[in-house]
Amino acid sequence: MSKFPYGNSALAMLGLAAASGAYLTLNRPSKAKPTLRLWTFAKTHGEAYQQAVPAFVKAHPGVSVEVQIVAGEAVTSRLQAAFWADLDVPDLVEVEISWAGSFFRGPLESIGFLDLTERIHQSGLWERVVQARFAPYTSRGRIFGIPHDVHPVMLAYRRDLVERLGIDVEQLRTWDDFIEVGRRITQPGKRYMIELPDTESSRFEALLFQRDGGYFDEQGQCIMDNEIAVETMKMYVPMVAGRSRIASDLGGGQIFTRAVEDGYFLFLITPDWRSRTIEQDVPRVAGRMALMPLPAVAPGKRRTTTWGGTMIGITRRCQNPDLAWELIMHLYFNREDLAQRFRDTNILPPARDLWDHPAYYEKRPYWSHQPLGALYAKLAPDVPFQYTSPYISLAKAKMSEALIGCVRYYNTYGERGFDGYVRKQLEQSAEEVRRAIRRNPYL
Amino acid sequence: MPYAETRISERVRERRWRAEQIAPYLFVAPFVILFLIFGAYPLAKSFLLSLYITNGPRDVVFVGLDNFRYMFSDPNFWKAVRNTAVFTFWSIVLQIPAGLGLALLLNSPWMRGRNLFRLAFFSPNLVGGVFVGVLFSVLFVPQYGLINRGLHALFGIPLDTRWLADPALVMPALVMTSLWMSVGFHMVYILAGLQSIEKDLYEAALLDGANSWQQFWHVTLPGLRHVLIFLLLISTIGSFQLFELPWVMLGRGPGPDASGLTIVMYLYLNGYVAGDLGYASAVGWTLALGLLVVSLVQLRLTGAWKPRAS
Structure with a gap:
């Protein structure tokens, strides 16, 4: 047998290429495409939808639905690339609230999602759903997504420790009450009244929303340096900085578990979705945790806010938008499925007429036998509006920078000149956002 | 010779001549076509x-x-440039000397298990930035993380030191992680360089009465010059392209106070999150030109490149 002229290695590579090519040719993937393809980033959502799909398919003979779980922010970048290239675009997509705005940057007719405004009004969803929840998915007055949730916020707390310390949660009606008690019971390095970060703005923005503040107004104008933001910063920073701080933050995962178990934090800002995370991450404190409404900014004011969220949208490439709409109705508004989903995830659905199901009144042993659903549902109609913009990521980053600057200042100088410093920081941050907005030729 | 035969041989010659003229172009054509499609365009x-x-x-x-x-008027861009430059500086200052030290150690005649150590030091480089990022984000956890526990036991550093949440500590954490990941890579190159230095030079130096330090300074370092210049260049280029390590360690973002924002992350955020590919291209070109200038300056300073005299 004559030798291969380019050596045995090249022969082996050639053989391998030929064999793999032959394998791929003989084992072509099936060309049958599903009628509808849905992307979600949340495993819990994906699993719930996979359970709900068979009933939809049964009611729609000949239709097939594929639910794909696409990890984290990959949804956003893959979807953006898919929209641009017009390739591999799914029919329906769930997008996390902080990323939704990034899809609304161009002219309205170029947005990759279908305008659902008319469908929402004609179907009666506008009246059924907590209207504040449409705001993050609205651009220039048009709605591009259906909210998956409301995410009202409560305070979760270590009931056993709080009782032992003689704190009456009924008396914690305002943030001033809360801070006063916090200063009394906080022991730096050992025990803090509440878990609040000083280097990122997720909890700060929840408190900003509570006061009807935010990053943008309804018209998309940047308002992150208005008087509400100044007042929120002046309340928040002394909680996380300076000698009289009452808050700390250690991050997530195992450290969070240990911190709650050890009583390092007594109170936690807890939207409905996080109540489930706490149950899973800190199972050893079952029966010793409880929930209470958020303290108000002033007596009689709002006792909740909102943190997080998800929308579902129909893409422009969808061949059958009516069917996609029906699938959304099935997945997002099926009474029995949602009740079961609430039991699994603790997430309250956005339609008010669904909250009278007995599932929401079930007493939860983990939460000291409180009716978790009813507690959140009571606060849900009052969640504040949060408006979005394509520049929401930039605004959040700038707010975090302003927060860090204010924390540093407060740690060094305390109250002296703090008001002026806060205003200057927020103005600078807002101006950078406005500068970026001014460059956008489409808005 | 009959006329017809002469015509045929001329034609054959002409065809062969043409084939010889075309052949080189055909040989380079696959590369040129692919380069034009995937490079130049x-x-x-x-x-x-x-x-x-x-x-x-x-x-x-x-x-x-x-x-x-x-x-050029965006403070975030300059923050990204500053962070990248700081990371590059510390990476070079720490990684190359550490790699040199390890290589000298492994090159010692008394060293046993050389191959095992070489593999052990090099292996972090094989697993990639994402894996290393995930691993170190666990190690850097405050209160219960291994690094804080170790530093607390050794130096009394507070257990709740937040490496990845404190803007002042993010860059040291990134540099440490990168050092662990890349030192083996430098070591392998330097080790190869050390083994290529002529033994006669050491013997000659010994005969001239040179001590160990003098041998290192006058024989080893000059012998490694080309390897070190190469490592300097690729470390600089690699550091300027830093993305996945801070992206993973800082929870898919620039970290507190944008302290982990690098130029490539800035490009990614503008191109793929904000959706402005035009602006991202401008950042990309600026990065490429900046790298070219930095590399030329390095080559000039190390004497590896001298502009042609006029």
Whole structure:
């Protein structure tokens, strides 16, 4: 047998290429495409939808639905690339609230999602759903997504420790009450009244929303340096900085578990979705945790806010938008499925007429036998509006920078000149956002 | 010779001559075609894109050099440049000497298990930035993380030191992680360089009465010059392209106070999150040109490149 002229290695590579090519040719993937393809980033959502799909398919003979779980922010970048290239675009997509705005940057007719405004009004969803929840998915007055949730916020707390310390949660009606008690019971390095970060703005923005503040107004104008933001910063920073701080933050995962178990934090800002995370991450404190409404900014004011969220949208490439709409109705508004989903995830659905199901009144042993659903549902109609913009990521980053600057200042100088410093920081941050907005030729 | 035969041989000769003329072009054609499609065209296209504000590839508005003007006046861009430069500086200052030290250690005649150590030091480089990022984000956990526990036991550093949440500590954490990941890579190159230095030179130096330090300074280092210059260049280029390590360690973002924002992350955030591919192209071109200048300066300072005299 004559030798291969380019050596045995090249022969082996050639053989391998030929064999793999032959394998791929003989084992072509099936060309049958599903009628509808849905992307979600949340495993819990994906699993719930996979359970709900068979009933939809049964009611729609000949239709097939594929639910794909696409990890984290990959949804956003893959979807953006898919929209641009017009390739591999799914029919329906769930997008996390902080990323939704990034899809609304161009002219309205170029947005990759279908305008659902008319469908929402004609179907009666506008009246059924907590209207504040449409705001993050609205651009220039048009709605591009259906909210998956409301995410009202409560305070979760270590009931056993709080009782032992003689704190009456009924008396914690305002943030001033809360801070006063916090200063009394906080022991730096050992025990803090509440878990609040000083280097990122997720909890700060929840408190900003509570006061009807935010990053943008309804018209998309940047308002992150208005008087509400100044007042929120002046309340928040002394909680996380300076000698009289009452808050700390250690991050997530195992450290969070240990911190709650050890009583390092007594109170936690807890939207409905996080109540489930706490149950899973800190199972050893079952029966010793409880929930209470958020303290108000002033007596009689709002006792909740909102943190997080998800929308579902129909893409422009969808061949059958009516069917996609029906699938959304099935997945997002099926009474029995949602009740079961609430039991699994603790997430309250956005339609008010669904909250009278007995599932929401079930007493939860983990939460000291409180009716978790009813507690959140009571606060849900009052969640504040949060408006979005394509520049929401930039605004959040700038707010975090302003927060860090204010924390540093407060740690060094305390109250002296703090008001002026806060205003200057927020103005600078807002101006950078406005500068970026001014460059956008489409808005 | 009959006329017909003469004509045929001329034709054959002419055909052969033509084939010989064309052959080199045919040989280089596959590369040239692929380069034009996947190299030159994207480069030219990205340069053109850098003159537009875009929303994806379809909605484009010509703005001339405004993307560059905006970039140079954006504090975030300068923050990214500063962070990247600091990371590059510390990476080079720590990684190359540490790699040299390890290589000298493994090159010692008394060293046993050389191959095992070589593999052990090199292996972090094989697993990639994402894996290393995930691993170190666990090690850096406050209160219960291994690094804080170790530092607390050794130096009394507070257990709740927040490496990845304190803007002042993010860069040291990134540099430490990168050091662990890349030191083996440098070591392998330097080890190869050490083994290529002529033994006669050491013997000659010994005969001249040179001590160990003098041998290192006058024989080893000059012998490693080309390897060290190569490592300097690729470390600089690699550091300027830093992305995945801070992206993973800081929870897919620039970290507190943008303390982990690098130039490539800035490019990614503008291109793929904000959706302006034109602006991202402007950042990309600025990065490429900046790297070219830095590399030329390094080559000039190390004497590896001398501009031709006029």
